[in-house]
Amino acid sequence: MKKLRWRLLVSVCVLNGAYFSTGAAAQDSVDASEELDPVVVYSFNNDRFAVAADRNTSIYVSRQAIEAAEMGTLRDVFAEDASVTVGGGIPIAQKIFVNGVDALNLNMTIEGAMQNNRAFHHVTANAIDPALLRAVRVDAGIAAADSGPNALGGSIAFQLIDALDLLEDGETMGGKATLSFDTNGNTFSQALTGFAEHNGFDILAFAKNAKGQDYTSGGDWEIPGTGANLQTGLLKGGYTSDTGHRFEVSGMMLKDKEERPHRANIGSLTRKPNDTIRLYDTLRKSFSFRYEHLEPTDLYDPEVVLGFSENNIDVPVPYGSKGTSNTLNGKVANTFHFGEDIGFTTGFDFYRKTANYEDPSSDLEEVATNFGGFGQVRWTPLSALKLSAGLRLDHQRFEGLGDFDTSVTGLSGNGSASYEVLEGLKLKAGYATVFGGIALEDNYVFNPSWDYSGIKPSRSHNVTTGFEFERSGFLLSGEVFRTDISDARSGDNNVDVLTEGFNLAAGYKWSSGTAKITYSNTRVEVDGDAADTYIAQDFAAPLGQVIAFNISHRLEEYDLTVGGDVQAALDYDTGSGDSNRTIDGYAVVGLFAEYQPEQIDGLKLRFEANNIFDEDYSDRGTYGGDYQTVNTLKEPGRSFSLTANYKF
Template sequence: MSLSIDFRTTAASIAILSAFTMAAKAQDVQQETIELAPITVEAGGTDDKHAGAADRANSITIDGETVEDNALGDLKSLFAGDASVTVGGAIPLAQKIFVNGIDILNLAVTIDGVPQNNRAFHHTSANAIDPGLLKAVRVDPTVAPADAGPGALAGSVLFETVDVGDLLDEGDDFGAYGVLGYDSNGRTFSQILSAYGRHGGFEGLGYVKNAKGDNYEDGNGDTIRGTAADLQSFLLKGAYEADGHRVELSGERMIDDALRRYRANFGGVIGGRPVPELRVYDTDRQSYSFRYEATEPEGFWDPTVVIGYSRNDVRIPDPDDSRGLSDTFSAKVENTFNFSDTHALTAGVDLTDRTGTYTGLSAPDGLEETSLNLGVYLQDRIEVTERFDVSFGGRFDWQRFEGIGGFEDDFSGFSGNISGRYEVVDDLFLKAGYSNVFGGVAVEDNYIFLPSWTYDELDSVRAGNVVVGFEYRPDRWLLEASVFRSDFDDARSGQRTADFVSQGFNIGAGFNWDGGSIKATYSNTRIEVNGGATGSYEALDFGAPLGQVIALTAQHTYAPWNLTFGASLDMALDYDGPIGADDATKELKGYEVVSLFLEYEPEIVEGLTLRLEANNIFDTAYADRGTYGGEYDSLNQLLEPGRSFFVSAKKVF
């Protein structure tokens, strides 16, 4: 293990730990216990009827409080508390999520139950979302249940947008809030406005966010052109609930239209054909859902119906007037048969219709791939004894794939999963999961479509996953560890397929006291493509060489002053394994980034929250380990912002 840690960071970390320990001792031990912010938990802020089931034993839940704290942040800040989820890319347009080393494109991703598109232009993010419109996120890493939907090759990620009931206190019918924020690095000014209400069973919510600024400076003091914030996002929801039934309509949209680096996720390519430094990326991501569910389920009556549409539109006007449109229509009907309080069987059918289209000067008539998937599934969740839970299920999928040049073929396959959790002694749980998943043929990144493509070498992808671990939760402590492995056979890469492996282990520890908590997580991941070590180019859309990543977060609330303060450490060690690619000769160096925050709720102004953040306080020059290309001599990575001070004010009316 190669270890390179800056002395200032080490000293700061020790100071943070000491400060929080002293704060814990100073608080009155008779106060009500505050639960530890979860590292991996059974359930959290999501509307999860299966919370506590064995297939949730390894789930990572980002709860409502964490989401609210990052309302003016991005995906990197949202997932900062868990090292097993890495977000690379310094701007929202380019941010890509990796779960246990695997690109989120290989997980089933939903927003309010609607499947999202699994491909986009590879220099952009396929799953950008504004944290401010969320109420919770759940990640099911490695092994996902059958009802997670098709394409859950190595897990699933569920985003849930906020509801009126999450914002209004009981007895209140109308409300609103506004947020103003300013970031010194890039002089970015952000505004959020939301209004919501309910009357006679009807609910309505509107949300709008705007963020604009200048290019930021990295830790070297260099201004990085093409990084200025220019983002707008919107959420509109309506619902009606009465007599045990609820119908909900939801739509959200995120627009980023600005000058970016020629390759938005690169700092720049060294050599090669000359290209402009910047070009316009006009991106528009949308997701719409209709949802029906029974709010008073009884026995064998517990239905859910979700119909949705999502799209990812990436336009680059210059030089080729290019447009890549990825969209997905989906529908799901399922029912949970509640045999008892300890036994629930979910059965359902889902339809997913994906399309990828490219148009431009080189393809004025358009190039297109489509995938129509029909699946049926069962997932049984049983509490066998007070100490033993099991969840097992399967699904069968039929896929019709159509490619460029009139290619058509049918694929089908069975997927199975099983998860178990056993309490050996009080507070000590052993947990394990296994899945073998059929994924069909993925619709590719439409920006790489070619009229000459053939599909003779393609086959349906299949992934085998296993995770084994333990969790120990005595009183206020948490200690956990797990090992995982995912094997992909025939994962698609353009016209060909490749075999891909991600394996490693995660460790977590935490402690909570009256008024605060501290947690630390460590993840060690290695990937291979076609049996050999690989760089991020060879593993594109599969995963990334992440190595050893560490996350530390701590916070404490001093109740008499309504004051909360906290700190975080984002850290990666030197990558000490082989990369494998011939031109991947640069060493992936480690980094340590320390950030602090202070939040105050003055009693004199009801509903006002003031927050101050000092991010990257030591002005570290670094690219997140999940950012593309750090191992290649032929390009410069897109470095993260250097030191910045962020101030925000939120007023609830």
């Protein structure tokens, strides 16, 4: 890891998150004015606010989880925490839910470039290759004002690998080659990374290809349209001046062009047996420019971001459909440090979102443009007490079909507090009300006959309260949450969406290993009634009770790390509408062994046995499990994989 002099590094034990990170040790407090010695950077973008009260609900995905998911999917990235669910067995269908809320209702960024380019409800708006990731932070429910606009259910921020992450001290260039093979679907993946640094300039180039056949579910049932055919690329460069000015540019793409299930997130519909597979041609792009100062002063601690992202979802059969959605966004902010215990972040941001549907007989488009200003105060009045509060003002112009044009304006506010009542025991709570504006619709359901006259801007109310106890390697935490979204957009109408429940976590970290179990219990309502997967689609998911257990242990004398995980969900009856069906529970067990021989520097071998009991199941976040007429998209059955990494 390349060592840089940072004025502030925070790497912190947070609820359901960084407790088991393999990075730098956690700190309960940081002197924001003290210049530290050079340190190894493991934290989330040198997150200066990681110990702030508004991070009470934040989940920092551990480096261990990110590295383990390198040749996997987003579901593997979030496998350590039951409160984040990823449904869908193939990458283009994987949708993220945070405390039950669909990520479409969160502010999501990659390197600061806003995502959530909504297109076609049968595919995801949030695909990303885990091999590109260096850090992930999820702000569940409560998002600070400077996290960005429209954070109805919180926010998710992804950061991508760069050369400075991979270079060791004294190195100026290097590379990494990765090969992986999975027996279920005979999927062969190859990735190559090159990186270099010279006179303050750094650059990284990454390319990956994954190709395979249709996988089989538990019981050896072949699932048509699930063969891997994914190409990923990343080019990222930066420059750091002698005085600490840091500029970064990045561009990434993911391409998946392959025959998929007729409705990519559904195995099949019993009433339409002839709808088997068809071609999906998908391309996702994200570009960003970032500026920050790594040696800020009390009055100059800036952040500048300019981003662009785009999804192209083309489905030639049967209508020659082409869906394009994109977002151009920017942000300028500065943090003023008024002494050691108080800081104020203020600035403005904007976005322009476009959603277009085109076929030989149609060309339909919606556009939303937003300008916002924000301020967030973070204060530690006592060593045991942390406070945070913020406001946003957003003005949005919405242009709909048929020359419809309107503007809406709204305020958002948040407040959070944490108090250490005893050594290691913290009580914490937060509230946020968020102006969501008028969301762009799924462009594959655009209807020229829509009447926008009654459409309203959405607003959410988020409440969370809980505790966290951490001492001598033990962790115990719990929280109760509620997200109430009023006037969420559905076509040319509005609906009210509610998710509520609680999360629990327990764990222990010893000198050579960790063990952790998390439990999440979530229920969903739409317009006051219990919701099934169809009614809640694009808003939330009826998840019920979900459990995640992870354990690992390092055998130093053998250069070996071994461990495993259990992903489980209990039976759940949505009790809603025409479905009125209990979604079956499941328990899936996996084991792994990772070997890093001391004799061969840079080599790492990882063996995994996944779903070892060949459970026939669909992840709880997968659509349609509560409908008799839906054959859900099954997850892979038993598989064995071997991954070889060689860094040179």
